[in-house]
Amino acid sequence: MLQHRKFLRLSDEDNVCVACRNLVAGENLNLTAGLNVKITQDIPIGHKIALKQISENTTVLKYGVPIGTATRNIAPGEHVHVHNIRSDYHVALHNKDQEWS
Amino acid sequence: MTLEFRGYPRSDGRTGIRNLVVVAYLVECAHHVSREIQYPFREKGVHLIGFPGCYPNEYSHRIMESICTHPNVGAVLLVSLGCEGFDRFGLQTSVSQSGRPVETLVIQENAGTQNTVNLGRTWIEKTLSDLEDQPRKNTPIGELIVGTICGGSDGTSGITANPAVGHAFDRLIDQQACCIFEETGELIGCEVHMQSRALTPELGVEIRASVEKAAKYYTTLGYSSFAPGNADGGLSTIEEKSLGAYSKSGTRSISGLIKPGDVPNKGGLYLLDVVPDGDVRYGFPNINDNAEIAELIACGCHLILFTTGRGSVVGSAVSPVIKVCANPETYRNLSGDMDIDAGRVLAGDSELDQIGDEIFHLVLQAADGLQTVSEKLFHQEFIMTYKSFDPIGPSCLPN
Numbered sequence: 001m002l003q004h005r006k007f008l009r010l011s012d013e014d015n016v017c018v019a020c021r022n023l024v025a026g027e028n029l030n031l032t033a034g035l036n037v038k039i040t041q042d043i044p045i046g047h048k049i050a051l052k053q054i055s056e057n058t059t060v061l062k063y064g065v066p067i068g069t070a071t072r073n074i075a076p077g078e079h080v081h082v083h084n085i086r087s088d089y090h091v092a093l094h095n096k097d098q099e100w101s
Numbered sequence: 102m103t104l105e106f107r108g109y110p111r112s113d114g115r116t117g118i119r120n121l122v123v124v125a126y127l128v129e130c131a132h133h134v135s136r137e138i139q140y141p142f143r144e145k146g147v148h149l150i151g152f153p154g155c156y157p158n159e160y161s162h163r164i165m166e167s168i169c170t171h172p173n174v175g176a177v178l179l180v181s182l183g184c185e186g187f188d189r190f191g192l193q194t195s196v197s198q199s200g201r202p203v204e205t206l207v208i209q210e211n212a213g214t215q216n217t218v219n220l221g222r223t224w225i226e227k228t229l230s231d232l233e234d235q236p237r238k239n240t241p242i243g244e245l246i247v248g249t250i251c252g253g254s255d256g257t258s259g260i261t262a263n264p265a266v267g268h269a270f271d272r273l274i275d276q277q278a279c280c281i282f283e284e285t286g287e288l289i290g291c292e293v294h295m296q297s298r299a300l301t302p303e304l305g306v307e308i309r310a311s312v313e314k315a316a317k318y319y320t321t322l323g324y325s326s327f328a329p330g331n332a333d334g335g336l337s338t339i340e341e342k343s344l345g346a347y348s349k350s351g352t353r354s355i356s357g358l359i360k361p362g363d364v365p366n367k368g369g370l371y372l373l374d375v376v377p378d379g380d381v382r383y384g385f386p387n388i389n390d391n392a393e394i395a396e397l398i399a400c401g402c403h404l405i406l407f408t409t410g411r412g413s414v415v416g417s418a419v420s421p422v423i424k425v426c427a428n429p430e431t432y433r434n435l436s437g438d439m440d441i442d443a444g445r446v447l448a449g450d451s452e453l454d455q456i457g458d459e460i461f462h463l464v465l466q467a468a469d470g471l472q473t474v475s476e477k478l479f480h481q482e483f484i485m486t487y488k489s490f491d492p493i494g495p496s497c498l499p500n
Contacts, residue, residue, distance in 0.1 A: 005449050008260055018256055018335070020447040021429075045430060045447075046256025046335035046410065063259075065290070067341035080337070087338035089289050089316060090325035094332035 007049065011064035016048040016080050018062075023049075029077075040077040048080040060085050104276055106468035108240040109175065112200035116240045117172035118403045118468045119146065120232055121419060122225060124178045125169060126151030127192075128185035134214050135180040138221030143479055147225055148418040150395075150483040157186035160488045163362040166195045167399040169203075173419055175235055176202040176228045178221060183209030202228055243277030243368055245468060248397035248405045248420075249349045250283065252390035255334020255410030255428055259345020261453070262408035262427035262443035267351035268457025269406065270370065273464065274353045279365045281400055282350040283373035284393060285315035286326040286386065290340035291347040295372070298355045303496035307358050311374040321381045330411045334428070349408065358497040360490045364401035367500050373400060374493075383487040391415055391482040394422070404467055406460060414438045416475025418483040423463055423473050425456075440474050 009017040054074040068085040108116035126135035139149040196203040292312035299305035325339040356369030412431040429444030445451040
């Protein structure tokens with residue numbers, strides 16, 4: 001039986017990857033031989049995880065291009081979403097009572 | 102395998118994949134009467150469309166005219182209250198000149214609801230019988246115009262269903278079909294890359310300008326084209342959503358930039374600019390997915406490839422919608438509403454190209470008469486609002 005992929009890193013330049021299924025805190029993402037990132041929070045399917053440190057005000061890269069800017073320091077393995085990144089264009093509408101952080 | 106479908110040739114040289122009767126209300130006041138006429142026949146290929154506004158609007162006239170003379174449409178019943186701003190005479194003339202049976206019922210001139218409904222139903226019955234004789238002809242796949250839209254997107258959309266559609270688009274374009282992608286408000290951040298794919302440098306400039314127009318428009322509105330469900334599903338910014346959406350367009354060159362109502366007459370990939378020109382006059386450009394589908398249909402689309410992550414259930418009047426589901430969990434919950442399960446890619450069960458090939462083959466089957474799931478469930482949504490556009494410039498269609 002094929003093992004479900006845990007994550008997809010869409011480009012080698014990306015500092016985030018996408019969860020291919022619901023992942024739980026403590027799971028390991030084996031990137032390349034010897035390089036491992038441990039997830040520090042539960043991550044729902046389709047959501048992003050930091051693969052390395054992303055400092056405040058630096059660019060988040062996905063598909064090899066910018067998709068926004070970090071609004072605070074993000075550690076490897078952390079959930080990357082509306083609570084810690086912002087658009088460089090417009091505000092993203094989201095449910096204010098949804099707890100992401 | 103010969104890549105052909107049995108279509109319905111029309112007098113303007115185009116070929117339809119369906120032979121529908123359309124009942125069209127020309128103002129909201131005529132909506133109920135129109136629905137009463139159409140509803141008993143909804144399972145027999147009679148669809149309801151309409152424009153709710155009383156104020157006249159060049160855009161709405163152009164869209165209604167284009168849809169009423171669409172190759173999938175065999176006959177048209179126009180329903181007017183009698184005092185509205187829509188130019189029913191002009192529309193009837195256009196449809197009549199296209200060689201289609203057309204009738205206009207004016208509620209105020211036909212003793213109101215009850216009598217108009219009776220007249221309408223009688224006309225439909227007779228017309229359905231006449232349409233049974235409509236001939237069909239073997240037609241190459243290159244005659245198709247296929248549109249694509251994403252709705253209810255989430256973080257899986259851009260990595261499964263959308264790139265799979267992109268692969269299907271590449272295959273269709275290689276067969277000389279026309280493929281249209283749209284919504285410049287969800288291509289924000291992609292404009293430089295799109296410019297590099299344009300057939301001519303001048304077209305590239307126009308494409309970039311269309312995205313900048315969209316970005317400014319949404320800044321004025323105070324919203325981007327981004328719903329709370331997108332965020333629930335993992336998308337964090339409009340540019341991230343745009344990048345995922347952009348992958349639906351595949352890899353081929355972009356042959357032109359068109360606006361709603363422009364019908365490409367040559368194969369290739371086209372970008373549909375849906376953001377109105379000029380000042381923000383009428384509010385949000387596309388209040389929901391079906392408003393975009395209506396515009397794709399007005400550009401001649403026979404079929405729509407609709408990718409969804411969160412799980413949209415809509416279909417459309419006039420042109421069949423093929424639902425490509427991006428998220429495997431959504432597919433588990435809503436499989437009865439989906440034609441293709443693209444989320445299999447995440448499980449490692451399939452590759453994107455395989456799913457793209459499945460979509461391509463389903464396009465051909467649907468063109469040949471196979472009903473999509475939303476057709477079988479009688480999803481025939483249709484919505485239009487006010488807009489205004491300047492005509493496209495000369496650089497927009499280099500061929």
